[in-house]
Amino acid sequence: MHQPGLEQERRRCPPRPPGAGTCPQPSPPRAMATRWGICSAGRISHDFLVALKTLPATEHKAVAIAARDLARAQEYAQKHGIPRAYGSYEELAQDPDVDVVYVGVINPEHLPVGRLFLGAGKHVLLEKPLGMNTAEVRQLAQLAQSQGVFLMEAFWTRFFPISEQIRRLLAQGAVGEVKLISVTVGHPMENIHRLVEKKLGGGAILDVGCYGIQFASMVLAGERPESIVASGFLYPSGVDETTSVILKYAGKRQAVVSCTMSVELPNQAWVCGTKGSIELPAPWYAPTTMIVNHQRHECPLPPPPQPVNFSNGTGMRYEAQHVRECLLRGLKESPIMSLADSELVASIMDTVRQQLGVTFSEDQQG
Ligand SMILES: NC(=O)C1=CN([C@@H]2O[C@H](COP(=O)(O)OP(=O)(O)OC[C@H]3O[C@@H](n4cnc5c(N)ncnc54)[C@H](OP(=O)(O)O)[C@@H]3O)[C@@H](O)[C@H]2O)C=CC1
């Protein structure tokens, strides 16, 4: 499963300190390309493949793709120049030439599909939310640990150069003590079947609210809130439509996250501190601009070589680069999006869903 070149490189590269971030510039060619397997021929898998094409082919190669239907896997393989297509995820798991699998399946499948690849000894980059609840996140984290493989939740937001700069600015005290984090995230998405159906793991909290919660967690360096208060509305299907969450932290600090699937929100984020503020314009969760103490900074993305489904979709290049860096260093989890942080985000979402009365069948399973 491991490439000899990568193993050698691992020995040469000492781990970087947590929070050091990923270099936004293309890194010089080192060792062999990271060989990606792609699990699913869905919308986000398409964007991930386009994002990989914005990186040097000497560093990132999509070598195989699997979908539940072979014809769709073949269609994606042809569109994206991927050498091998499989009609089952199991075949991808057994491909010895795949180093790391990008998993872009619907939420309730994250646990079983994640288990399949981790169990086969593959490194895994698994779409958000890592699990349907904290128990699922723990199961995946434990399996990755026992298998000695890398696992990361694909919160792409954290790996944009702007996010790296935010972490640096906060550490330098550029806005003083953070007092309020304010985030809105939401679009009209009621026409997306997987988002309104309970058995498909729908609802705004798991789909987009998670971005706001992980952002608060990043800004406050993984601190656990003292209290969580949520208020919202559900669809008749039992998944959440619109929710606002107040996370209260020690020392009179708050994060306020509003999310919805029914209307377009401003999709902006603010971090307000005792000495200034950081503002992220829309779409803040895929940030290419920030305004720090009234000064604007831009960090544009390379143009997509093919059309993408999601705004700034090529921004997934940064998480892919980060995964490669982690693998080169022999890390089993990311210092930027740790499994403890995934667990914290999941546990906050569990509490929010409990307060709203949103329960999935996965919540009943121990
Ligand atoms: N980081 C980001 O910006 C984004 C992340 N996401 C995340 O990615 C995941 C997928 O979202 P998206 O690509 O929009 O969704 P799609 O509906 O486009 O694709 C989901 C894929 O899930 C697979 N799947 C596996 N089991 C089932 C099942 N029982 N029913 C339906 N589909 C199944 C299918 O794979 P197959 O092709 O094998 O049939 C399908 O292609 C979600 O977890 C979402 O949260 C989504 C959008 C943006």
Ligand SMILES: O=C(O)[C@H](O)[C@H](O)[C@H](O)CO
């Ligand atoms: O992460 C995302 O951006 C989401 O899953 C989208 O909100 C969703 O696919 C609707 O476009």
